[in-house]
Amino acid sequence: MGNLSRARRVTAALGFIGLLFAVLGIIMIVMVPSIIKQQVLKNVRIDPNSLSFNMWKEIPVPFYLSVYFFNIVNPEEIIQGQKPKVQERGPYVYREFRHKSNITFNNNDTVSFLEYRSYQFQPDKSRGQESDYIIMPNILVLSASMMMENRPGILKLIMTLAFSTLGQRAFMNRTVGEIMWGYDDPLIHLINQYFPNSLPFKGKFGLFAELNNSDSGLFTVFTGVKDFSRIHLVDKWNGVSKVNFWHSDQCNMINGTSGQMWAPFMTPESSLEFYSPEACRSMKLIYKEQGVFGGIPTFRFVAPNTLFANGSVYPPNEGFCPCRESGIQNVSTCRFNAPLFLSHPHFYNADPVLAEAVSGLHPNPEEHSLFLDIHPVTGIPMNCSVKLQLSLFLKSVKGIGQTGNIQPVVLPLMWFEESGAMEGETLDTFYTQLVLMPKVLNYAQYVLLALGCVLLLIPIIYQIRSQEKCYLFWISFKKGSKDKEAVQAYSEFLMTSAPKGTVLQEARL
Known part of the structure; x- marks a missing residue:
C-alpha cells in the first residue's frame, strides 16, 4: 500500500513539473522574439547605457587604408600625343585610427560629433x-x-x-609619402602670395594631406532613443541638411547614415x-546575397x-554632371574645380572606352568591386571593403606649352x-551575446515544450495502467468465485449417496 502511494506522489510531481516546463516553453515561444527585439532596439541606439555605444564611440575594428598608384611608364610620349601606359604600384598600407570627440546630445533626439582620423604606415x-x-x-x-x-x-x-620659371612640368616624380601627405611646391607659394584665398590650402599639397589628423566634418545624427524609425540617420552635416555642390536637389540631399x-x-x-564627405555625396548600396562571417x-x-x-x-545622376563617359x-x-573624377578601380563597371584608352588597366569584379557585410539583426558591419579610384582629365591646352600634344584622356x-573586419575579443563577444544566446534561447523554448509534454504523459500513462490493473483484478476475482462455487457443488454431489435404483455407468473417454 505504501509503495502505491509513493508511486502516485512521484507521478503527480513529474506531471506538475511537465506542466510547468510546457507552459514555460509556450511562454518563451511567444515572448522570446519580442524580448530579443526589445534588447536589440535598446542596445543599438546611440545611448551611453547601450552595449554598442562604446563600439560606436571608439570603433574597435582595425581599419586599413591600402593605396595603389598608377606609375606613368611613358610621360614624354604622352606629351607627344601617344597613348598613356601605366603600371600599378602597391599596396601601400596604413593603419587607420578613428575616434569621436565633442559628442553632444541635443534635445531633438540627435547627437553631434566630430570623428578624427589618423594614419600610420604599415611596412x-x-x-x-x-x-x-x-x-x-x-x-x-x-x-x-x-x-x-x-x-x-x-x-x-x-x-x-611662370611654369617654366618655377620648373613645373606636366608630369612629376615624387615619393609616395609626398604624394600622400603633401610636398612644398613653389607654385602654391606664388599663388598664395599674389592671389590669397584662391586655394583652400596654405601649406603642402598632397592627395590625403587634408585627411590625416583631421575630422570629417560635424555630423549630427539621430540617436533612436525617442524615435527608433530614424536611428543613425544623418540630420545635418556641418550644420546643413543638404550640400550645394551639385545641380539638383536630389543629388544635393544628405541621405542615409554616417556610414558606420x-x-x-x-x-x-x-x-x-x-x-560620404570625401565623395561629397550620398551613396546607396543594394543587397546581393546572404553569407556568414565568423559564425555570424x-x-x-x-x-x-x-x-x-x-x-x-541613369537620369537621376544628371545633377552630378557635366558628365563624360558612364561609370x-x-x-x-x-x-577646387580640378578636373577630378571618382570611379571604381581600373574603371570597373564603367564604359569600356575608358579602360581601353590607357594601357595597363585590367578591371575585374573580384579585385575592384566594393562590398559591406552587415549583421542584419543589429545593422552592425562585420566586414567591409570600400574601393574607389581618383582620376584626372588631361589634354593639350593651346597656348600653354607644358601640355604639349596630350590627347584628351581620363x-x-x-x-x-578602406577595409575592416571584426575580429578577436570583439567578435567573440558579439557572437556570444547577439548570436549564440538568442540561438540557445530559441532551442531552449522547444526543448522545454517537448520535455514538458513527455513528463505530462507519465501520470497519464500511470493512470491508464492503474485502471487496467483494477479491471483485470476485478475480472479475475469474478471468474475465480464462479470456479470455486462449481468445485464446491461437484464435491458435494460426489459425497452424497446415490438414490436407490440408480445405476452408475462407467465413464468412457
Whole structure:
C-alpha cells in the first residue's frame, strides 16, 4: 500500500513539473522574439547605457587604408600625343585610427560629433616603402591649365612662363609619402602670395594631406532613443541638411547614415545608404546575397551599376554632371574645380572606352568591386571593403606649352581600399551575446515544450495502467468465485449417496 502511494506522489510531481516546463516553453515561444527585439532596439541606439555605444564611440575594428598608384611608364610620349601606359604600384598600407570627440546630445533626439582620423604606415603589410618614387600627372599644373583654357592668350603665355620659371612640368616624380601627405611646391607659394584665398590650402599639397589628423566634418545624427524609425540617420552635416555642390536637389540631399551603423532588422529588400564627405555625396548600396562571417549570419551589400552612371544612362545622376563617359563621376565642383573624377578601380563597371584608352588597366569584379557585410539583426558591419579610384582629365591646352600634344584622356592617379573586419575579443563577444544566446534561447523554448509534454504523459500513462490493473483484478476475482462455487457443488454431489435404483455407468473417454 505504501509503495502505491509513493508511486502516485512521484507521478503527480513529474506531471506538475511537465506542466510547468510546457507552459514555460509556450511562454518563451511567444515572448522570446519580442524580448530579443526589445534588447536589440535598446542596445543599438546611440545611448551611453547601450552595449554598442562604446563600439560606436571608439570603433574597435582595425581599419586599413591600402593605396595603389598608377606609375606613368611613358610621360614624354604622352606629351607627344601617344597613348598613356601605366603600371600599378602597391599596396601601400596604413593603419587607420578613428575616434569621436565633442559628442553632444541635443534635445531633438540627435547627437553631434566630430570623428578624427589618423594614419600610420604599415611596412609589413605594404609592397614598397613611402620613399618609393612614382611618376604621375602634376595635378596643379594640369588643373590650372584646364582652368585657363578659355582665357585670353596673354594670360596663357604668362602662365607658361611662370611654369617654366618655377620648373613645373606636366608630369612629376615624387615619393609616395609626398604624394600622400603633401610636398612644398613653389607654385602654391606664388599663388598664395599674389592671389590669397584662391586655394583652400596654405601649406603642402598632397592627395590625403587634408585627411590625416583631421575630422570629417560635424555630423549630427539621430540617436533612436525617442524615435527608433530614424536611428543613425544623418540630420545635418556641418550644420546643413543638404550640400550645394551639385545641380539638383536630389543629388544635393544628405541621405542615409554616417556610414558606420544602420538600422537593425534588415531584409533583402533593405538598402545601405550613407553620406560620404570625401565623395561629397550620398551613396546607396543594394543587397546581393546572404553569407556568414565568423559564425555570424550576414547580408552582403554592393554598389549598383548606376552608382557612377552618367545622366544619359541613369537620369537621376544628371545633377552630378557635366558628365563624360558612364561609370565616372565628375567631382570637380567639390575638389577646387580640378578636373577630378571618382570611379571604381581600373574603371570597373564603367564604359569600356575608358579602360581601353590607357594601357595597363585590367578591371575585374573580384579585385575592384566594393562590398559591406552587415549583421542584419543589429545593422552592425562585420566586414567591409570600400574601393574607389581618383582620376584626372588631361589634354593639350593651346597656348600653354607644358601640355604639349596630350590627347584628351581620363588618366587614373591612384585607387584606394578602406577595409575592416571584426575580429578577436570583439567578435567573440558579439557572437556570444547577439548570436549564440538568442540561438540557445530559441532551442531552449522547444526543448522545454517537448520535455514538458513527455513528463505530462507519465501520470497519464500511470493512470491508464492503474485502471487496467483494477479491471483485470476485478475480472479475475469474478471468474475465480464462479470456479470455486462449481468445485464446491461437484464435491458435494460426489459425497452424497446415490438414490436407490440408480445405476452408475462407467465413464468412457
